[in-house]
Amino acid sequence: MPDLSGIVKAYDIRGVVGEQLDAALVRDFGAAFALLIKPEAPAVVIGHDMRDSSPGLASAFAEGVTSQGLDVVSIGLASTDQLYFASGSLNLPGAMFTASHNPAKYNGIKMCRAGASPVGQDTGLAEIRDTVEQGVPEFEGQRGTVSERDVLADYAAYLRNLVDLSGNRPLKIVVDAGNGMGGHTVPTVFGMGSAARSASAEGGGGGMDGLPIDVVPMYFELDGSFPNHEANPLDPANIVDLQAKVREVGADAGVAFDGDADRCFIVDERGEPVSPSAITALVAVRELAKDPGGTIIHNLITSKGVPEIVAEHGGKPVRTRVGHSFIKAEMARTGAIFGGEHSAHYYFRDFWRADTGMLAALHVLAALGEQNGPLSDLTSAYSRYAASGEINSTVDDQVAKMMAVKDSFGTRPGVELDELDGLTVQLPGGAWFNLRPSNTEPLLRLNVEAANAEAVQGLVDEVLAIIRS
Incomplete structure (x- = not known):
């Protein structure tokens, strides 16, 4: 039996295309997903991002689903939250082909039940893995069919109906799509029009239909090789261009999306990141x-x-x-x-x-x-404390290092510990930190918060000295 533990993660399936993921394996994942949700739904909605491998893998998954007698509704190019919209509005389970901000050689599958209910290790993903590892049983009945449906306009209208922007004062914003799926969804959600879309390469923009918001687009061209920067806005290196453009054009704000456009990151009018x-x-x-x-x-x-x-x-x-x-x-x-x-x-x-x-x-x-x-x-008004951001450390033994930190801090007066997710240490005076092991890499992830930047740095130095010793 194949060992799929390296690509079936806590929340999704993700791996290197051609080495860990190929059409035959993805077809089996589609069939196994169909077996999981067959008692609940007659069809599966499928979307994919702009990576070169995504259309072919989405098609293979659809073949697996239909091989088990379920139908497929293909929405084509989509952001992950657009797929969730389709799953919710159509009341169908869904599968999204994306590796989010990972490099171009990667791809993956995010799956959900009807109503965008998540499928993770404890809610079906382990069962799907086991089915594929043991061999998907053949279905003797009639195959399902594949139909296409464009939900982008409905997705945009639904979101704009939830937030009333009609009374806004005029705003200028810069949007960095990072060559990801924000380049697909933002023009429709923000009503930029075809002229504004074509002007994106020259730095042109456009306003929302009937609303006083001028959008200055950056890197809206869909390109899964991410030629300008990695589509992960939480890494400070990937928002440098956005920060510079906000300052250059005198924008009121900047917005950066990750590769599958389900996350957004905000910078203010100074180009400074907003937590x-x-x-x-x-x-x-x-x-x-x-x-x-x-x-x-x-x-x-x-x-x-x-x-x-x-x-x-x-x-x-x-x-x-x-x-x-x-x-x-x-x-x-x-x-x-x-x-x-x-x-x-x-x-x-x-x-x-x-x-x-x-x-x-x-x-x-x-x-x-x-x-x-x-x-x-x-x-x-919403930023009360200083924070370190996430600091990763490569370690040989995650458990031993976590225990060393626990032993060091746990005996101090007034310190409170909890282990809901990794180790959280509350210190007298209000400072705290969380140390969590990565599920997929030999890393420990540290987050620290305190009253000011000096107190944060002092606590970071103290914890890292234990972890990296």
């Missing part, structure tokens, strides 16, 4: 204004300012592990109206509890346009 925790708090306040007393989910590496601000606005903050399957499960359990992660994933009850960076970006623009101050002033 995803601050965006989480800002959007949470807006959602609570619509639904007073609602529950807001935040993962355990978001700023402690998030639950403080949620509580101050009458909401109920709920802390959870890092990862979309945990966020979505907790949203379902609590009936939460919104959830945010420090990785710039934002989840909305009104979007089938799925993550959509586009909807979060619209909220930021609405909040900015409703007042006269700059974005830096607006977001400063």
Whole structure:
């Protein structure tokens, strides 16, 4: 039997095309997915990103699905949140072909049940892996059919219906699509028109239909080789061009999307990054204004300012592990109206509890346009503490290093420990850090927060000295 543990991750399937993933294996994954969801749905909706390998792999997956008697609805080129929209609005399970921000040689499959409900290791992905490893049984009945459906305009209309931008003051924003799927979705969501699309290479732009927002596009050409920079806006190196363009054109804000455009990252009018925790708090306040007393989910590496601000606005903050399957499960359990992660994933009850960076970006623009101050002033109210960002360390023994940190800090007076996800250490005076092992690499991931940058650096140095000794 093949060993698929190297490519079947916690939340998706991902690997190097031609080495770990090929059409025959993907066909088997499609058939196994069909077997999993056959009792629940008559068809599967499939979308794919702009990578050279994506159309062929999506077609192979569709062949596997139809081989088990289920139909396929192909939506073609799509962002991941556009696939979630299709799954939710059509009430069908779905599969999205993307490797997000990974290099061009990679591809992968994100799967969901009807209503964009996640499929992870504990909710079907392990079962799919086992079926493929053991050999997919043949189906003797009639094969399913494949039909095509364009949902982009409906997706855009749905999002714009959730956030009212009609009263905005005039804004100029720069959008960096990173040659990813934002180049496909942003022009339609922002109503840029064909002239603005064709002007993107020359730095031209366009406004939203009937709305005073001027968009300056960057790297909208779909290109899975990512010729300008990696499509991962959480890496500071990948937003340098956006920061420079915001300053150059005097924009009010900048927005960067990752490769499959389900995450967004914001920079202010100075070109300075806005913490995803601050965006989480800002959007949470807006959602609570619509639904007073609602529950807001935040993962355990978001700023402690998030639950403080949620509580101050009458909401109920709920802390959870890092990862979309945990966020979505907790949203379902609590009936939460919104959830945010420090990785710039934002989840909305009104979007089938799925993550959509586009909807979060619209909220930021609405909040900015409703007042006269700059974005830096607006977001400063949601940025209460200094943070390190995620710091990765390669280690030979994750468990031993985690235990060394636990032993060092656990005996100190006033220190509180919890192990909900890795090790979280709360220190007297309010500083804290979380140390988590990577599921796929020999890494430990450190996040630190304290009152100021000097206190953050001191704590970072202390923890890294233990980890890297």
